[in-house]
Amino acid sequence: MKGSVNEAGKCIRKFNRGHRRAFSVPNASGDRTRIEAREWIAKNYIARFQPYTPEKTVDELMKTVTYISNGLPVMVPVSEDDDADLTVKINEEDVLPNEENSKGGARVAIRRIWEARWKATNFELLPEWLQDNEYLRTGHRPPLPSFGSCFKSIFSLHTETGNIWTHMYGCVAFIGAAAWFLTRPSTLVQSEDKIVFGTYFVGAVACLGLSFAFHTVQCHSAGVGKLFSKLDYTGITLLIVGSFIPWIYYGFYCRLVPMIVYLTMISVLGVAAVIVSLWDKFAQPYYRPLRAVIFIAMGLSSVVPALDILINDGISYLLNEASLFWFILMGILYIAGAVLYVTRTPEKCFPGRFDLW
Known part of the structure; x- marks a missing residue:
C-alpha cells in the first residue's frame, strides 16, 4: 500500500491489486492495520450463499479472492488486469486500529476498495436477497452498499x-x-x-x-x-x-x-x-x-x-x-x-x- 498526503493532511492509500496484503503506516503506538487477500477463505464464504458442484466451486474460487480486515470478508472477482494499480482514498482514522473505530473503520476501508473495482458476477455468487431470477445467469451487480456506487x-x-x-x-x-x-x-x-x-x-x-x-x-x-x-x-x-x-x-x-x-x-x-x-x-x-x-x-x-x-x-x-x-x-x-x-x-x-x- 503506497501513501501520500492530500491538502487536508489525510493519508491517501494506493492499493496494488496484484499484492495480497497491505499495511497502514504505524500509529503513535507502532500498531499497523493489515488488509489482506486470502483465497481459501473465499470457499466457505461462497458456500454460504448457495452450494454447487465441487468442479464449479474450484473454477469460481480461482477467479475470486477475499479482502479481509478485522475478520470482515468481502468478495472481489479477480481479472486479468489484477496487477494494475487501484487508487482508493482512505482517511487515516479509517484504517488505524483503536477501540472506537476498529470495526467501523475496517468496514469503510474494505467497502471503498471493493466499490472501486466491482465487476458483474454470476447468479450463484449473489447473496440470497439479490437472487430474484435464476434464469439470468451472468452479469449481476454484487452488493454495492453506497448510493453513489x-x-x-x-x-x-x-x-x-x-x-x-x-x-x-x-x-x-x-x-x-x-x-x-x-x-x-x-x-x-x-x-x-x-x-x-x-x-x-x-x-x-x-x-x-x-x-x-x-x-x-x-x-x-x-x-x-x-x-x-x-x-x-x-x-x-x-x-x-x-x-x-x-x-x-x-x-x-x-x-x-x-x-x-x-x-x-x-x-x-x-x-x-x-x-x-x-x-x-x-x-x-x-x-x-x-x-x-x-x-x-x-x-x-x-x-x-x-x-x-x-x-x-x-x-x-x-x-x-x-x-x-x-x-x-x-x-x-x-x-x-x-x-x-x-x-x-x-x-x-x-x-x-x-x-x-
Whole structure:
C-alpha cells in the first residue's frame, strides 16, 4: 500500500491489486492495520450463499479472492488486469486500529476498495436477497452498499442496465409531456381537463421514476432493496389508477352518479393494492404470481363500467365516444406485461441468453 498526503493532511492509500496484503503506516503506538487477500477463505464464504458442484466451486474460487480486515470478508472477482494499480482514498482514522473505530473503520476501508473495482458476477455468487431470477445467469451487480456506487453503476453493463435506462428515459419523456400539456392556455385545454389528465401523468411519472430508482439501488442492501421494491409496486398501482380515471371521467361525462361510483371503485382498489404492495412478504420472489394477479385483477375491474356503458348507452357510444378500442389496447398491454413478468419470458425459455437485454 503506497501513501501520500492530500491538502487536508489525510493519508491517501494506493492499493496494488496484484499484492495480497497491505499495511497502514504505524500509529503513535507502532500498531499497523493489515488488509489482506486470502483465497481459501473465499470457499466457505461462497458456500454460504448457495452450494454447487465441487468442479464449479474450484473454477469460481480461482477467479475470486477475499479482502479481509478485522475478520470482515468481502468478495472481489479477480481479472486479468489484477496487477494494475487501484487508487482508493482512505482517511487515516479509517484504517488505524483503536477501540472506537476498529470495526467501523475496517468496514469503510474494505467497502471503498471493493466499490472501486466491482465487476458483474454470476447468479450463484449473489447473496440470497439479490437472487430474484435464476434464469439470468451472468452479469449481476454484487452488493454495492453506497448510493453513489449504485448510481455510478447505471453507466456499466449488467442485468439491470436495460431496465434502468428505459424507465429513466420514459420518466423524462412523461415529465416533458406533462409540462407541455399542463401549460397550455385555458382557451385550448380547460382546467378540469388538466386535472383529469394530470392524474394520469402523475401515475406515469411515479411508476417510471420509482421503477428507475428501484432498479438502480436494488443492489445497495437487503433493506434498501426491499423498500424500493415496495415503492416500485406502488408506482405500478398509481399508473393503473391514473390510466382509469380519464376513461371513466369522459365515458360517464353525462352521468354523474355512475362516474362517482366507478371513480370510487378504482380508487379503493388502488388503495388496497398499495397496502398489499407495502406488505413485507409481497416483495419476495415467492409471491411473484400474487403480484401479477393483483394488478391483472385491477385491470379486469374495467369490465364493470364497460358493461354499464354498453347496456345504458349502446355499442355505438361505447366504441366511438368511450374509445373502447384504445381502452382495450391499454388493458391488453398491461396484462401482457404482467404475464411476461410472472412467466419470466423469454429468459426462462433461453436461460443465459437474455442476461443483459
